[in-house]
Amino acid sequence: MSSNTYYSSEAHGPFDLYDVGNLALEEGGTLRGCQLAVATFGTLNAAKSNAILVPTWYSGTSKIMENVYIGKGRALDPDKYFIMVVNQIGSGLGSSPHNTPFPSDRANFPKVRIGDDVRAQHQLVTQKYGIERLALVVGGSMGAQQTYEWAVRYPEMVERAAPIAGTAKNTAHDFLFTETLVDAITSDPGFANGWYEHADEVRAGLRRHAKMWAVMGWSTEFFAQGRMAALGFSSLDDFVTNFMNGYFAPMDPNNLLCMAWKWQRGDVSRHTGGDLAAALARIQAKTFVMPVSSDMFFPPSDCAREQKLIKGSELRVLDSVDGHLALFGADPDCTGQLDRHLKDLLGIAVGGRHSSM
């Protein structure tokens, strides 16, 4: 274990730890004493028909989902729904390289796949809460990968699915981009093959990683339209140092690498021998595929190809110049569009059932 005060309920709000037990991993190996960190909002109704699952994205935790997406009057309204935000393995809340004890700590933390997260989440949902159907699974980026995995792996359980700014099968281009993020961290001599004592020793690599996020995470129009200044940053250096680096620097490098490895390999066609069309044909959920118009990771063209393979699905493009990081919620118009689409989706009766109480 390495110490890191960032991953605390002081920084990320209250969460419960659910004990999954020993999680046998798809890539081989076992994550012993696996714990999922879950933050819940609202109340599960007697029929258990108002449950929404929200998996988290790379570097994100339940806190940003709460701050940006959940609230009274919003689509994800805790007055109507029981919302479980599950922090993905490696996120820093719940089992992660930085908090796993010897001998599976840090660089020895096993390789985890999206499917492992979803099986652990399935155990949480069914065994802890006794929920058999989810009114909605919704997530952005790696949260979209988990959403797709849910809809393909447990098609009868997912009534509605909303993958935002992400794909069911990661693309070669995105795999390569993520590899450059990994390289930025691992090439830092302070990384020491993952055996650094404190994240600060990897400060330079984390800053390079943050800078690459600044290039690919937003969009050319974000910069051209002066969004950087609108968000309160007076220069590129100010933006990189105080926004992007300020965001990533407190995080644990091995945690980020755990998530990056998983992100690169997200692929629901693992269920069907590599046949993506067959995998997506399994989906029973009413699905809204929601790319961001200017996303440089998961452009609408890549998402639309997948959407066409999902029965009864709709492509709902979120119009924003904030690129992939429109997920951060800094473009309120985009967040408004997202809310309207999610309300539409939740308003659709599925299998004779409405989503709310």
Add this chain to the structure above:
Amino acid sequence: MSSNTYYSSEAHGPFDLYDVGNLALEEGGTLRGCQLAVATFGTLNAAKSNAILVPTWYSGTSKIMENVYIGKGRALDPDKYFIMVVNQIGSGLGSSPHNTPFPSDRANFPKVRIGDDVRAQHQLVTQKYGIERLALVVGGSMGAQQTYEWAVRYPEMVERAAPIAGTAKNTAHDFLFTETLVDAITSDPGFANGWYEHADEVRAGLRRHAKMWAVMGWSTEFFAQGRMAALGFSSLDDFVTNFMNGYFAPMDPNNLLCMAWKWQRGDVSRHTGGDLAAALARIQAKTFVMPVSSDMFFPPSDCAREQKLIKGSELRVLDSVDGHLALFGADPDCTGQLDRHLKDLLGIAVGGRHSSM
């Protein structure tokens, strides 16, 4: 000086060295004994009215311009035009960090700006060849930066201008991307602040730099449409190792950094106190602005904003999924489009003069 057999006429074809003398630099300092490497094709006519200038891009030399753009029946036809391909300072042919003697060698090589290149080229064109008007200045990427600089600095000399896949004033987004390229190289411990003995010592950094080019240089659709396989590469790793890394690895890191610094700061509004509209209003050349539709460095949106500020100009978008690296000529349809646009441009009478003999 450091040895590097890559920068030879064996690899890059014959070129002449023109002695500029001592070039006082815009950033301060002097490049002593500055030499420009120029490869020419065709014959200057008696009226000296058929001269075309082609400045080079980041990492490119006169060889790729010859191979991809110049030929009988092409727009740049040596049977009709006298074509001067001038290798930019830092390209490795002509004055560059790797071949400049002590004490201005390697990390001590002075900072050069686009304007310095263009002033040196002006001396070559006027003093060596006695040319007073250029029928066309055309270049891609950093070649576009030099093209804009020519058209703004010497408006009466440039009859036609064709900046391809580049901007007159570099954007914040592109500055930041280029900085990540710089970081990839300078973060390699083998770089040793620029005092490595041989480029091989910076092998890891050059590979990271090549991988980042693979991400941003092409486009998401390039990968989605299987262009990588169509070009003969069987996997991402094969592509990165044998195409991108194979291309960049023989180059000198200090040379690349010299060009990157210049690229980041390309800006014709330096002539007009930062007023880009005023700078572009100086242009007298008939100008075709030619972005590539899928370019992630210089997207059509950024180029179109500048084009609107140039009197009588036209926006001619090159349609290709090859992104910025459509410049490499691997998409023959795109190269065909470019040729047609350049023929259109050369066919337009300017100031009562036609471009050909």
